[in-house]
Amino acid sequence: MSIKPRVVIIGGGFGGLWAAKALANKPVEVTLIDRKNHHVFQPLLYQVATAVLSPGEIATPIRRIIHHAKNTEVILGEVTGFDTENKKVILDDGTEVAFDYLIVAAGARHAYFGHDDWETSAPGLKTIEDAVEIRRRVLLAFELAERDAYLKGTRRSLNFVIVGGGPTGVELAGAIAGIARQALAKDFMAIDTRDAHVVLFEGSDRVLGTFARDLSESAKSQLEDLGVEVRLNSFVTDIAPGKVKVGEDWIGCDVVLWATGVAASPIGKKLGVATDKAGRVFVEPDLTIPGHKNIFVIGDMASLKQENGEPVPGVSPAAMQMGAATADNILADLKAKDRKNFRYVDKGTMATIGRSKAIADVQGFHFKGFIAWMMWLFLHVFFLIGFRNRIIVLLEWFWAYLTRERSARLITGDANELKNALAFLEGEDAVVAEMQKREEAKQVAR
Amino acid sequence: MSIKPRVVIIGGGFGGLWAAKALANKPVEVTLIDRKNHHVFQPLLYQVATAVLSPGEIATPIRRIIHHAKNTEVILGEVTGFDTENKKVILDDGTEVAFDYLIVAAGARHAYFGHDDWETSAPGLKTIEDAVEIRRRVLLAFELAERDAYLKGTRRSLNFVIVGGGPTGVELAGAIAGIARQALAKDFMAIDTRDAHVVLFEGSDRVLGTFARDLSESAKSQLEDLGVEVRLNSFVTDIAPGKVKVGEDWIGCDVVLWATGVAASPIGKKLGVATDKAGRVFVEPDLTIPGHKNIFVIGDMASLKQENGEPVPGVSPAAMQMGAATADNILADLKAKDRKNFRYVDKGTMATIGRSKAIADVQGFHFKGFIAWMMWLFLHVFFLIGFRNRIIVLLEWFWAYLTRERSARLITGDANELKNALAFLEGEDAVVAEMQKREEAKQVAR
Numbered sequence: 104m105s106i107k108p109r110v111v112i113i114g115g116g117f118g119g120l121w122a123a124k125a126l127a128n129k130p131v132e133v134t135l136i137d138r139k140n141h142h143v144f145q146p147l148l149y150q151v152a153t154a155v156l157s158p159g160e161i162a163t164p165i166r167r168i169i170h171h172a173k174n175t176e177v178i179l180g181e182v183t184g185f186d187t188e189n190k191k192v193i194l195d196d197g198t199e200v201a202f203d204y205l206i207v208a209a210g211a212r213h214a215y216f217g218h219d220d221w222e223t224s225a226p227g228l229k230t231i232e233d234a235v236e237i238r239r240r241v242l243l244a245f246e247l248a249e250r251d252a253y254l255k256g257t258r259r260s261l262n263f264v265i266v267g268g269g270p271t272g273v274e275l276a277g278a279i280a281g282i283a284r285q286a287l288a289k290d291f292m293a294i295d296t297r298d299a300h301v302v303l304f305e306g307s308d309r310v311l312g313t314f315a316r317d318l319s320e321s322a323k324s325q326l327e328d329l330g331v332e333v334r335l336n337s338f339v340t341d342i343a344p345g346k347v348k349v350g351e352d353w354i355g356c357d358v359v360l361w362a363t364g365v366a367a368s369p370i371g372k373k374l375g376v377a378t379d380k381a382g383r384v385f386v387e388p389d390l391t392i393p394g395h396k397n398i399f400v401i402g403d404m405a406s407l408k409q410e411n412g413e414p415v416p417g418v419s420p421a422a423m424q425m426g427a428a429t430a431d432n433i434l435a436d437l438k439a440k441d442r443k444n445f446r447y448v449d450k451g452t453m454a455t456i457g458r459s460k461a462i463a464d465v466q467g468f469h470f471k472g473f474i475a476w477m478m479w480l481f482l483h484v485f486f487l488i489g490f491r492n493r494i495i496v497l498l499e500w501f502w503a504y505l506t507r508e509r510s511a512r513l514i515t516g517d518a519n520e521l522k523n524a525l526a527f528l529e530g531e532d533a534v535v536a537e538m539q540k541r542e543e544a545k546q547v548a549r
Numbered sequence: 550m551s552i553k554p555r556v557v558i559i560g561g562g563f564g565g566l567w568a569a570k571a572l573a574n575k576p577v578e579v580t581l582i583d584r585k586n587h588h589v590f591q592p593l594l595y596q597v598a599t600a601v602l603s604p605g606e607i608a609t610p611i612r613r614i615i616h617h618a619k620n621t622e623v624i625l626g627e628v629t630g631f632d633t634e635n636k637k638v639i640l641d642d643g644t645e646v647a648f649d650y651l652i653v654a655a656g657a658r659h660a661y662f663g664h665d666d667w668e669t670s671a672p673g674l675k676t677i678e679d680a681v682e683i684r685r686r687v688l689l690a691f692e693l694a695e696r697d698a699y700l701k702g703t704r705r706s707l708n709f710v711i712v713g714g715g716p717t718g719v720e721l722a723g724a725i726a727g728i729a730r731q732a733l734a735k736d737f738m739a740i741d742t743r744d745a746h747v748v749l750f751e752g753s754d755r756v757l758g759t760f761a762r763d764l765s766e767s768a769k770s771q772l773e774d775l776g777v778e779v780r781l782n783s784f785v786t787d788i789a790p791g792k793v794k795v796g797e798d799w800i801g802c803d804v805v806l807w808a809t810g811v812a813a814s815p816i817g818k819k820l821g822v823a824t825d826k827a828g829r830v831f832v833e834p835d836l837t838i839p840g841h842k843n844i845f846v847i848g849d850m851a852s853l854k855q856e857n858g859e860p861v862p863g864v865s866p867a868a869m870q871m872g873a874a875t876a877d878n879i880l881a882d883l884k885a886k887d888r889k890n891f892r893y894v895d896k897g898t899m900a901t902i903g904r905s906k907a908i909a910d911v912q913g914f915h916f917k918g919f920i921a922w923m924m925w926l927f928l929h930v931f932f933l934i935g936f937r938n939r940i941i942v943l944l945e946w947f948w949a950y951l952t953r954e955r956s957a958r959l960i961t962g963d964a965n966e967l968k969n970a971l972a973f974l975e976g977e978d979a980v981v982a983e984m985q986k987r988e989e990a991k992q993v994a995r
Contacts (some may be wrong), residue, residue: 109664134699139960140688140692140958140959140960141958141959141960156605157603157604157605157606158603158604158959159602159603159957159959160603162959163958164736164958164959165959166736166737167736167954170735174736176699176739177695178695178696178699178700179689179692179693179695179696179960180696194700198700198701200700231959231961232961235961237592242586243625243872246586246625247625249624249625250624250625250626252621253580253624254626254640254644254646255644289616290610290612290613290616291612292622293622357650370800405881447727494944495941495944498940498941498944508613511605512586512587512610512613513586513605513608513610514585514587514625515604515677515678515681530708533942540745
């Protein structure tokens with residue numbers, strides 16, 4: 104028992120989980136550490152944020168997913184540092200966890216380009232909590248507009264702003280337009296939810312910039328079909344409660360969502376090796392860090408150039424492939440075989456935009472609209488973790504497709520947030536200050 | 550249009566919603582006001598708290614449920630007072646809503662018998678937020694025990710305490726025992742979750758005291774079959790972080806859940822009429838308040854004696870019947886017909902205890918165990934709001950029955966609560982003080 108090398112994996116996302124799966128019941132002892140008890144199927148997170156799916160339908164307890172792995176222990180914990188020389192991981196309560204091999208796969212968040220204070224006003228979408236918060240804000244905006252229109256007769260415009268035209272931004276913009284135009288339209292009386300205005304700001308000259316140009320253009324026109332206003336070459340330069348500044352103009356809005364920038368987990372910097380501007384760790388071709396053949400960094404935290412000079416993209420297939428490749432290299436070590444350098448295999452990329460709307464690029468073949476959307480649908484159900492979740496999600500989608508409804512339209516959270524939200528939209532200084540104080544109190548308590 | 554009388558309903562629970570349903574598309578204008586956007590199917594709330602179902606599966610947007618009612622407007626808002634003479638409801642932002650008829654159906658919460666400070670340590674189960682918080686605490690207790698056992702080799706006992714042997718307490722105790730014994734057992738390696746100790750404290754000499762004595766006794770032995778320790782004639786006299794005082798003894802515990810006492814919504818007292826000790830409004834036989842034939846109080850907020858001298862019980866069928874009866878009386882007024890006095894029709898009562906375990910009393914016929922459980926199952930799916938939810942819930946239950954698993958095992962919330970929770974269990978004074986400060990900050994912000 105004790106002679107088996109110990110592999111510690113940090114993070115139960117696609118990278119860490121796929122490494123753990125590949126090491127299951129192999130001659131190693133595995134400890135997987137995550138801050139959360141659940142793996143999130145990130146590609147469907149925007150569907151929780153837009154009330155199609157419930158959190159439990161896209162998240163599964165990590166220990167449940169790999170409970171067949173008798174050599175794997177899952178620990179809820181937060182890693183705060185490393186002792187790379189003595190091969191130890193340090194947790195937030197000071198506990199040390201020894202390793203022979205370490206796989207760091209703690210992912211990334213959105214970057215606010217030095218304006219972390221914007222996050223309160225413009226949340227990003229990386230966790231279940233983010234998704235529930237975005238859902239709350241989006242649904243609340245409609246409720247408050249209805250309330251004002253009914254009780255006060257005021258008729259204000261409903262504005263949703265999404266910053267960033269990558270996959271997440273496009274998905275959110277399309278889904279919110281879909282909610283406003285279809286799912287909610289019949290349920291509101293004092294307002295016409297179809298009047299809601301969804302604007303997507305993108306700094307470059309096209310959305311989905313990692314795709315071929317014809318697909319980007321198709322995505323833009325598919326978004327416009329849904330009623331989304333796409334504004335290219337537009338930089339958001341400031342954000343305040345209830346408004347965003349684009350170039351020199353302030354634009355009033357009910358909800359701002361942030362979907363741009365990458366900030367790798369800050370624990371990457373604790374490894375003591377070079378990182379890029381986004382905090383990603385420069386890794387060797389075998390995904391290890393310089394000087395430590397036993398420490399791997401994978402997924403969104405890793406910075407690696409492919410043979411063609413392009414960086415490996417920060418997408419889930421790359422993370423899964425890195426996880427599996429790392430496991431293979433560790434097992435190769437144990438058999439005294441040579442390690443293999445990591446090669447990313449691009450099996451195709453796709454992005455969904457809305458009902459019957461998507462784009463896909465598979466080995467150079469370009470698909471647009473309904474056919475791309477069907478491909479997206481099947482692929483995502485297929486990859487969704489857990490047999491049960493697949494059935495439930497299929498059923499939810501089938502229901503949503505038939506009825507054009509959203510089934511998870513819950514506004515949860517502090518009952519008294521309503522008053523604050525209302526004031527927030529109206530920019531009442533006192534309440535805004537109070538909310539900030541509250542945020543600070545939370546920070547202190549952390 | 551304007552000559553139609555306006556009915557304002559406060560609360561979208563069973564009482565308010567059934568009133569709204571009965572008034573749908575009738576010659577009245579209806580405004581339904583609720584603090585939340587969703588109706589919660591309360592009888593299944595304990596299944597969210599114990600990770601069987603997701604919040605979205607038992608909660609539906611109120612405006613969705615009655616969107617076929619063209620005369621009904623749903624408003625998200627918090628009622629803070631009344632001007633009964635001028636027939637107005639006052640919202641928290643000062644807005645007034647005029648009514649011709651008023652139906653107050655704002656429900657009840659658990660009462661802490663003058664110790665509201667216990668709520669932080671011992672949450673009750675009335676809202677989706679409560680359920681998610683209880684789920685978090687229950688699952689976190691197992692995770693922390695596993696972590697301690699694995700990292701530190703400490704082997705401490707896992708104690709779950711439920712205060713109150715009514716239906717909610719019995720459901721929670723049975724379900725937590727079920728989790729520990731079946732759902733989690735295979736997923737933990739360092740601890741044996743089956744060692745977890747679930748204790749139910751009940752002040753009287755039997756559980757489910759509103760049922761016949763033989764059913765109470767059956768319920769107790771069914772609970773014991775599941776491994777729950779049932780302690781009757783036991784009063785909890787104090788609660789502090791990580792421990793409860795029963796009689797003179799302090800008992801250490803990981804999670805305390807509160808399931809006793811009734812405190813009607815405080816807005817009942819704002820009506821200016823007599824209330825009982827629990828804050829319930831004494832109503833006339835037609836459910837109106839003395840002196841105001843146009844103001845009805847129904848559901849858990851109403852105190853009314855039946856002809857046999859027994860009070861109408863605070864159960865969902867009574868609330869539904871009151872809602873429908875009130876709507877009928879309002880419509881009778883409009884046709885200048887006589888009102889009818891409310892009569893509660895007891896179609897049978899049941900309580901569920903766990904897998905294949907329940908009791909039921911239908912017109913004096915007593916059912917116990919599997920047959921009672923099947924009755925409970927079909928009745929609850931039948932009454933669950935929304936066709937889609939019924940299918941999803943059936944599927945979830947079928948899956949849970951087959952596999953003995955729980956599918957909604959998510960620990961959500963502030964990522965940094967982990968450290969606090971750990972310290973909380975260990976009773977670290979500094980962190981406890983910090984948590985209290987945070988709670989207070991929240992209160993202030995409210």
